[in-house]
Amino acid sequence: MSAFPLAGEARSLLERNWREGDYRGRHYAFGVPSPRSYPWQWYWDSCFHAIVRSRYEPGRARQELMTLLGAMREDGFIGHTVLWGTPLDLGRAVRYNIASRADLMTSTIQPPLIAWAWARALGDPAADPEAAAALDRHHHWLRAHRDLDGDGLLWLLQPDESGMDASPKFDHVWGRRAQGRPLFPALIHANRRLGFDARRVQAAGRPVVCEVLTNVAWSLSEQALGRPSHTPALVDRLWDERAGRFFDDVRGAVSPTPGPRRPVTWDTLAPLALPDLPDAIADRLIEEVLLAPRFAAGVPLPAVALDDPQHSSRETWWGRHRHWRGPSWVNSAWLVSLGLRRRGRDDLADAMAARLTGVVARAGFREYYEARQGYGMGAHDFGWSTLLWELADPRPPAHGR
Numbered sequence: 001m002s003a004f005p006l007a008g009e010a011r012s013l014l015e016r017n018w019r020e021g022d023y024r025g026r027h028y029a030f031g032v033p034s035p036r037s038y039p040w041q042w043y044w045d046s047c048f049h050a051i052v053r054s055r056y057e058p059g060r061a062r063q064e065l066m067t068l069l070g071a072m073r074e075d076g077f078i079g080h081t082v083l084w085g086t087p088l089d090l091g092r093a094v095r096y097n098i099a100s101r102a103d104l105m106t107s108t109i110q111p112p113l114i115a116w117a118w119a120r121a122l123g124d125p126a127a128d129p130e131a132a133a134a135l136d137r138h139h140h141w142l143r144a145h146r147d148l149d150g151d152g153l154l155w156l157l158q159p160d161e162s163g164m165d166a167s168p169k170f171d172h173v174w175g176r177r178a179q180g181r182p183l184f185p186a187l188i189h190a191n192r193r194l195g196f197d198a199r200r201v202q203a204a205g206r207p208v209v210c211e212v213l214t215n216v217a218w219s220l221s222e223q224a225l226g227r228p229s230h231t232p233a234l235v236d237r238l239w240d241e242r243a244g245r246f247f248d249d250v251r252g253a254v255s256p257t258p259g260p261r262r263p264v265t266w267d268t269l270a271p272l273a274l275p276d277l278p279d280a281i282a283d284r285l286i287e288e289v290l291l292a293p294r295f296a297a298g299v300p301l302p303a304v305a306l307d308d309p310q311h312s313s314r315e316t317w318w319g320r321h322r323h324w325r326g327p328s329w330v331n332s333a334w335l336v337s338l339g340l341r342r343r344g345r346d347d348l349a350d351a352m353a354a355r356l357t358g359v360v361a362r363a364g365f366r367e368y369y370e371a372r373q374g375y376g377m378g379a380h381d382f383g384w385s386t387l388l389w390e391l392a393d394p395r396p397p398a399h400g401r
């Protein structure tokens with residue numbers, strides 16, 4: 001056992017990152033992902049923060065999620081970043097998906113985890129009528145605007161909507177306009193002209209993606225609201241039985257590439273977080289993907305398989321644009337660990353926790369870690385890396401799953 005005081009360190013970080021105030025007639029209370037690098041509220045980061053915080057301070061966990069719901073537009077849309085307190089500077093205005101600098105939020109989404117985070121952290125959302133009504137409105141927006149084919153699955157119009165900004169899995173879709181590549185600002189510009197509207201983007205013949213992790217989040221959240229699971233549709237559409245992997249469905253790609261020839265990225269394992277993933281698929285993912293050295297030899301969990309030609313663990317001089325092109329992330333490890341524990345592989349989940357605890361004890365709660373040696377990379381004091389506490393000391397969710 002390591003002597004690292006994980007719980008205490010996690011709590012003190014979440015304490016330092018907490019922000020409260022009033023802005024444009026609304027009250028906000030939430031944790032910033034990282035004080036220097038990410039000074040606003042990010043959608044899925046807040047979901048992760050609330051899950052960890054609910055271990056000792058459920059009142060503030062609720063405040064964090066209510067702040068996100070409080071940013072919601074009348075029609076149910078919630079943007080992937082909410083700019084509480086200070087508007088964007090000019091430099092960021094080019095890189096952020098805002099329609100106008102006066103906006104409170106970006107005009108794109110992030111993995112829709114909030115209803116599931118609510119259930120895990122605080123219990124059945126139905127027991128909290130104010131939250132339940134808001135979550136319902138939000139899900140209605142997602143269904144109406146992003147379920148392009150009517151089969152219940154959601155589609156994305158930009159890579160960062162997946163939360164995995166510069167993942168090389170998007171390079172074949174957007175080409176030089178993919179994130180972390182030179183023409184990304186042109187993609188934002190084009191989508192801005194189309195009102196960040198997925199149907200208009202599709203009608204214009206531009207790329208849209210039915211993405212794995214997004215739909216894992218969506219299925220978890222719909223189930224948390226007592227709605228039918230989207231897991232069967234996800235398996236039907238995105239699981240490749242021959243390859244033994246999940247692949248995004250893609251339309252309008254710049255250089256369409258069949259699934260098995262795309263980079264091997266961690267999100268093929270993300271469906272392990274689904275409580276209703278068929279056991280045969282879960283076990284195959286564990287045996288054939290997770291336990292293969294290309295993932296198992298890395299610090300849990302490399303964003304891209306270690307032996308993939310696209311894997312790049314080095315920081316470039318412009319650094320942060322390389323997000324998700326190689327190094328390891330704690331939230332991914334935790335999501336995958338849910339499936340390991342469900343399948344009775346606590347030994348594997350505990351081994352992941354032990355290795356990551358060693359890394360965090362040495363390097364602190366960084367945004368991500370070099371995938372082989374585990375030195376810290378990206379932002380400092382990074383909120384969701386405290387999910388390590390959940391990984392190392394799992395507790396039953398507050399409600400069902």
Ligand code: GLC
Nearest residue numbers: 033038042045163164165323
């Ligand atoms: C990066 C990540 C994204 C995260 C944000 C704030 O952009 O790729 O997933 O939400 O930072 O932490």
